[in-house]
Amino acid sequence: GIQVEQSPPDLILQEGANSTLRCNFSDSVNNLQWFHQNPWGQLINLFYIPSGTKQNGRLSATTVATERYSLLYISSSQTTDSGVYFCAVGSNYQLIWGAGTKLIIKP
Amino acid sequence: GAGVSQSPRYKVTKRGQDVALRCDPISGHVSLYWYRQALGQGPEFLTYFNYEAQQDKSGLPNDRFSAERPEGSISTLTIQRTEQRDSAMYRCASSSGTGAGGYTFGSGTRLTVV
Numbered sequence: 001g002i003q004v005e006q007s008p009p010d011l012i013l014q015e016g017a018n019s020t021l022r023c024n025f026s027d028s029v030n031n032l033q034w035f036h037q038n039p040w041g042q043l044i045n046l047f048y049i050p051s052g053t054k055q056n057g058r059l060s061a062t063t064v065a066t067e068r069y070s071l072l073y074i075s076s077s078q079t080t081d082s083g084v085y086f087c088a089v090g091s092n093y094q095l096i097w098g099a100g101t102k103l104i105i106k107p
Numbered sequence: 108g109a110g111v112s113q114s115p116r117y118k119v120t121k122r123g124q125d126v127a128l129r130c131d132p133i134s135g136h137v138s139l140y141w142y143r144q145a146l147g148q149g150p151e152f153l154t155y156f157n158y159e160a161q162q163d164k165s166g167l168p169n170d171r172f173s174a175e176r177p178e179g180s181i182s183t184l185t186i187q188r189t190e191q192r193d194s195a196m197y198r199c200a201s202s203s204g205t206g207a208g209g210y211t212f213g214s215g216t217r218l219t220v221v
Contacts, residue, residue: 033209041215043150043198048209086149093138094163095210097149 002027006087006098013077014106021072021101023087030091032063034072037084037100046072046085077105109133111213113199119219120189128184128216132201139182140210141174144196153197156182189220 003026013019025032034046047054047061049070054061058078063070074081082105088095112131120126132139137158142150152166158179167173171189176182186193196217200210 035212041196043212043215045209045211088149093140093155094152094166095150097151100149 002029002089002091002096004087004089004096004098006085006101008101009099010102010104012104012106015077015079017077017105018073018075019077019103021074021085021087021103023070023072023089023098025068025070025087025089028065028068028091029089031093031095032070032087032089033095034061034070035086035088036081037086038080039083043086074103077103079105079107081105111199111201111211113197113213113216115216116214117217117219119221122190122220123188125185125187126189126218128186128197128199128218130182130184130199130213132180132182132199133203133211134180136201136203136211137179138202138204138208139176140200140202141182141184142198142200144198144215146196150198153184186218189218191220194218194220 005024007022032050036044049061049063051065058075060073084100086100087098114129139156141153144150154164156176171187174184196215198215200212202208
């Protein structure tokens with residue numbers, strides 16, 4: 001089955017810093033999503049991005065499907081960005097999830 | 108509704124009892140998914156519905172687990188004869204596309220089997 005690797009596993013930053021989170025996957029996919037799980041456990045969909053580039057405020061994502069990776073960029077981090085960021089990929093409806101990147105933003 | 112609604116939020120049950128977890132997806136979303144999430148891990152796929160049809164149940168751990176979506180809207184995940192290893196967060200998601208598009212997750216049901 002598809003393997004999903006996320007890096008780094010942990011990231012601690014000061015408020016205002018920028019960060020790049022990476023997701024590598026082992027096979028071609030037509031479904032790739034980024035999620036943020038906040039400290040209260042809610043899973044929030046950030047991007048549906050099987051290919052290309054999208055931006056939403058301070059967040060943007062790029063997926064290079066031919067090279068089997070996706071990047072999530074967070075600019076001007078805020079404390080509310082803390083939590084776990086998951087990349088999930090699949091050929092259709094069944095998503096395989098990475099282990100996540102745990103992000104801590106210090107005030 | 109405006110979001111995906113799951114009930115109950117918390118369920119504590121004794122080993123051997125049956126439990127039913129409910130999911131009310133976003134109105135008009137044709138696809139509905141059930142996932143299970145252990146602490147500190149990403150969600151794990153359980154089953155997928157397209158309208159009322161259960162298209163894939165390959166992620167259900169064993170035959171004590173079943174799910175239905177009889178009218179293509181609300182879905183119920185049932186666990187019979189619960190065991191302690193069934194304790195987890197059970198999450199439901201829906202999407203507008205047929206097995207595609209961004210998922211919207213509900214807040215989940217935290218199941219504890221004692």
